[in-house]
Amino acid sequence: MRMHRAQPSLYVALDFPDRAAAENLVAQLDPADCGLKVGKELFTRAGPELVRSLVDRGFAVFLDLKFHDIPHTVAQACRAASDLGVSLVNVHASGGRAMLAAARAAIPPGTDAPALIAVTVLTSMTEADLVDIGVNRPLADQVSALARLSCEAGLDGVVCSAWEATAMRSVFVQPDPVIVTPGIRPAGSALDDQSRVMTPEEAIQAGATSIVVGRPITRAQDPASVAHEIARSIR
Numbered sequence: 001m002r003m004h005r006a007q008p009s010l011y012v013a014l015d016f017p018d019r020a021a022a023e024n025l026v027a028q029l030d031p032a033d034c035g036l037k038v039g040k041e042l043f044t045r046a047g048p049e050l051v052r053s054l055v056d057r058g059f060a061v062f063l064d065l066k067f068h069d070i071p072h073t074v075a076q077a078c079r080a081a082s083d084l085g086v087s088l089v090n091v092h093a094s095g096g097r098a099m100l101a102a103a104r105a106a107i108p109p110g111t112d113a114p115a116l117i118a119v120t121v122l123t124s125m126t127e128a129d130l131v132d133i134g135v136n137r138p139l140a141d142q143v144s145a146l147a148r149l150s151c152e153a154g155l156d157g158v159v160c161s162a163w164e165a166t167a168m169r170s171v172f173v174q175p176d177p178v179i180v181t182p183g184i185r186p187a188g189s190a191l192d193d194q195s196r197v198m199t200p201e202e203a204i205q206a207g208a209t210s211i212v213v214g215r216p217i218t219r220a221q222d223p224a225s226v227a228h229e230i231a232r233s234i235r
């Protein structure tokens with residue numbers, strides 16, 4: 001039995017500089033087609049009131065604040081995120097075992113609880129970036145090690161790139177881990193600052209349970225139709 005809120009296959013990343021721009025796109029989206037991701041930029045501009053209002057309109061909301069701090073601080077932040085009624089909350093797995101356990105204790109599993117997942121290695125990063133921060137093992141091994149730690153701490157899943165999605169199914173002992181993959185680029189789109197990318201269809205085939213798509217939608221001439229087309233392509 002799933003012990004968290006249901007997850008949509010597509011989260012549209014509302015990476016906008018103000019609430020009005022986000023609302024303009026949201027008005028054209030259907031909660032049956034996609035969830036909405038609120039990240040650091042929009043949350044810092046528009047705050048919890050916007051998040052509550054998106055939840056009230058029936059959208060599954062991924063509050064992508066990637067908490068990474070001492071265990072007590074992360075636990076309190078996770079509790080505050082959960083109180084907003086969101087469907088998905090995340091922390092950085094590299095915060096360590098005690099931090100992950102504190103996050104889990106703050107959001108106990110339950111059918112009306114948000115899924116709690118951990119970021120492994122950001123999709124913008126390459127193996128060379130890991131070397132820069134003192135990680136010398138292969139990137140795939142680092143993702144798997146952080147996913148294992150997250151699983152041992154009882155988290156519901158991970159954020160990784162679609163290239164690592166298949167491997168996550170053997171790392172997690174839970175039967176249906178939540179595997180969220182940003183770094184999604186429809187064929188022919190600009191990579192921007194992403195390094196480990198796949199198309200929406202490939203990511204779902206590789207085992208992602210939810211994909212996250214931002215700029216390929218928000219920078220399109222007709223963002224709503226691109227969002228609808230991506231939702232259709234992975235249905």
Ligand SMILES: O=c1ccn([C@@H]2O[C@H](COP(=O)(O)O)[C@@H](O)[C@H]2O)c(=O)[nH]1
Nearest residue numbers: 013039121122123182183212213214215
């Ligand atoms: O590893 C990660 C974790 C989070 N993100 C977030 O997803 C979106 C992706 O946006 P695009 O415009 O589609 O690149 C963005 O909000 C990131 O903060 C990620 O990309 N990678």
